[in-house]
Amino acid sequence: MVVLALAQLLSTVGLLGYAGKALAKEDPVTATLAGSAAPAGESSSSRSPPRATTSPTPAAAALSSPVAPAAAIPGGAAVAGAATTAAATPSTSRSAMASEGKGPNSAAATLPATLPAAPPRPPMSKLQSVEWLNDLLATLWPYMSPAIEATVQTQVQPMVADMLPGPLKKISFDKVHLGAKPLRLENIGVAVARDDALALGVDVVFEQAAGSKPGKADGDNLDVEISLPGIKVGVEDVALVGRLGVRLVPLLPEPPFFGALEIHFVDHPALKLNFTGVGNIIDGPLIRTVVRDCIRDVVAGMMVLPNRMLVPMTTKFDLFHSYSPPEGALALHIVGAKGFKKSRLKIRNPDIYAKTTVGLVSRKTEVADNQADPVFEGSQHHFLICNRQQHVLVKLMDEDTGKDDLMADLRLTTEALLASPDAEHPVRALDDKTPPGVTCHLRAALHPFSPTGSVDAACGVAVLVAGASGLGAVTATSATITVGSGKAKAGLVKSTATVMAPAKPLPGAPIIDPAVPAWNTVADFLVEGGVSAAGAVVVDVKNKGKSIGKISVDVAAVAATEGRTLGGQMDLPGVPGAKVNMKVIVHGLAAPVAV
Numbered sequence: 001m002v003v004l005a006l007a008q009l010l011s012t013v014g015l016l017g018y019a020g021k022a023l024a025k026e027d028p029v030t031a032t033l034a035g036s037a038a039p040a041g042e043s044s045s046s047r048s049p050p051r052a053t054t055s056p057t058p059a060a061a062a063l064s065s066p067v068a069p070a071a072a073i074p075g076g077a078a079v080a081g082a083a084t085t086a087a088a089t090p091s092t093s094r095s096a097m098a099s100e101g102k103g104p105n106s107a108a109a110t111l112p113a114t115l116p117a118a119p120p121r122p123p124m125s126k127l128q129s130v131e132w133l134n135d136l137l138a139t140l141w142p143y144m145s146p147a148i149e150a151t152v153q154t155q156v157q158p159m160v161a162d163m164l165p166g167p168l169k170k171i172s173f174d175k176v177h178l179g180a181k182p183l184r185l186e187n188i189g190v191a192v193a194r195d196d197a198l199a200l201g202v203d204v205v206f207e208q209a210a211g212s213k214p215g216k217a218d219g220d221n222l223d224v225e226i227s228l229p230g231i232k233v234g235v236e237d238v239a240l241v242g243r244l245g246v247r248l249v250p251l252l253p254e255p256p257f258f259g260a261l262e263i264h265f266v267d268h269p270a271l272k273l274n275f276t277g278v279g280n281i282i283d284g285p286l287i288r289t290v291v292r293d294c295i296r297d298v299v300a301g302m303m304v305l306p307n308r309m310l311v312p313m314t315t316k317f318d319l320f321h322s323y324s325p326p327e328g329a330l331a332l333h334i335v336g337a338k339g340f341k342k343s344r345l346k347i348r349n350p351d352i353y354a355k356t357t358v359g360l361v362s363r364k365t366e367v368a369d370n371q372a373d374p375v376f377e378g379s380q381h382h383f384l385i386c387n388r389q390q391h392v393l394v395k396l397m398d399e400d401t402g403k404d405d406l407m408a409d410l411r412l413t414t415e416a417l418l419a420s421p422d423a424e425h426p427v428r429a430l431d432d433k434t435p436p437g438v439t440c441h442l443r444a445a446l447h448p449f450s451p452t453g454s455v456d457a458a459c460g461v462a463v464l465v466a467g468a469s470g471l472g473a474v475t476a477t478s479a480t481i482t483v484g485s486g487k488a489k490a491g492l493v494k495s496t497a498t499v500m501a502p503a504k505p506l507p508g509a510p511i512i513d514p515a516v517p518a519w520n521t522v523a524d525f526l527v528e529g530g531v532s533a534a535g536a537v538v539v540d541v542k543n544k545g546k547s548i549g550k551i552s553v554d555v556a557a558v559a560a561t562e563g564r565t566l567g568g569q570m571d572l573p574g575v576p577g578a579k580v581n582m583k584v585i586v587h588g589l590a591a592p593v594a595v
Contacts, residue, residue: 130202159495178208186203196250198258332380394440463481467580481538548575
């Protein structure tokens with residue numbers, strides 16, 4: 001909801017990138033320089049700032065407070081450390097989030113207990129204060145509420161329902177009001193990106209609490225009601241912190257000077273979400289995990305790399321022309337680890353395996369039984385890399401008959417990993433189960449995508465779905481894109497937004513016809529095993545969540561064509577006269593680049 005609100009703002013601002021005037025040699029889009037923001041509460045506006053921005057949120061103060069240079073943490077990731085010793089221990093709530101896999105797994109500057117810590121990021125220079133933009137956001141915030149509520153009910157609700165099991169699929173967002181306190185933006189950075197685009201990065205900070213009577217909050221407070229079968233629940237408080245990337249693509253020689261906004265999170269944003277009233281039932285361990293993970297997956301499916309949300313800014317926007325492929329595939333071999341010992345309660349060494357996560361995809365090694373210095377054979381995996389600031393998270397787990405124990409973890413940016421492509425890295429011990437000095441041996445190489453590269457060990461598959469026509473008597477149309485197995489946890493499925501005619505169209509607004517939807521969706525996949533394992537790309541067109549026709553394209557056939565590209569207006573089986581404007585591209589892997 002908050003992210004969609006920001007998308008609405010960026011659509012309005014348009015040229016904010018040129019106002020930053022912070023072109024840098026490095027990549028400020030995915031990194032921030034501590035201490036470069038304006039002092040908390042200071043505004044660049046000549047007028048008095050709106051009431052909503054006169055008192056900065058605790059999160060904003062935390063992000064804009066002066067800090068010392070970043071300090072290296074175990075594993076090589078760098079985070080901004082506070083000027084005081086407050087950088088040592090996370091708060092209880094943030095520790096709990098980290099244990100659930102929803103927050104960062106490394107030390108960070110201490111933030112208020114109500115707010116999750118931002119994912120770690122390295123220091124950068126030439127970042128700008130954006131108080132003028134926060135002033136603008138505060139003014140626009142009341143006008144955004146109707147658009148946000150409609151977006152949640154038409155786009156977010158169907159995606160959440162599709163992911164929830166059984167009776168929970170009947171979830172309904174009955175009321176969505178985010179309160180009077182707007183989200184804040186900090187530390188904007190601007191850089192000329194590859195492929196004729198302008199790239200921006202900004203910290204997004206949002207925290208909001210409900211009124212004293214949940215469900216009856218006044219206009220200044222959070223008021224969200226969610227219906228599940230037999231119960232109605234409220235949201236008590238929300239907090240979100242993350243680094244948002246925005247690309248202006250393609251650059252044009254006429255207003256608005258770019259075709260679309262491409263919005264994404266480089267890594268999962270830290271998210272806190274508590275329920276109230278009958279919703280305390282959801283805060284039980286099982287349902288809490290299901291619901292919150294589902295919401296987190298919805299955000300990831302829309303905006304965490306390689307997923308990106310496109311907001312066209314001109315009728316001349318061409319999805320196929322503006323497409324920029326990922327950088328390539330990261331080949332990662334978890335060679336092994338050293339330094340584990342028998343615990344006091346066990347008569348044998350732990351049974352260690354490694355679980356590696358990059359973006360939406362997680363992969364596991366085999367289990368090294370009863371080894372203090374485990375060695376993992378045949379454990380090379382490939383991960384899709386769109387940005388070298390994407391984090392690689394390695395968790396060393398002890399397999400058990402019940403729940404597997406997390407023994408230690410390691411978090412590195414892709415850039416830091418490639419700087420030491422064959423090295424032992426110190427890990428972060430979580431408790432006394434892990435002795436000091438444990439290391440993990442990683443071997444990595446980045447293979448750029450190439451139209452002539454190898455497609456045997458792994459390959460990239462891009463599916464661009466611009467829209468459709470002639471769908472007939474439909475009311476809410478969407479498409480689900482899958483490749484191979486279509487497993488969500490393997491990053492092999494993506495859904496478009498749902499297009500439906502608004503109940504009350506705004507005067508002068510473009511006509512929205514669900515029979516002629518403009519989805520403008522890019523789905524980038526990485527297939528282990530190459531084209532032989534990829535099978536087919538399937539685009540399943542739906543009306544109100546039910547399939548009305550599917551297009552299937554064999555990946556091996558695309559790889560055999562000149563340029564490894566196939567696309568255009570394709571007939572939709574089952575719907576006479578209907579066509580889907582789409583393109584499928586197969587990326588090969590070139591020789592690894594030298595770092």
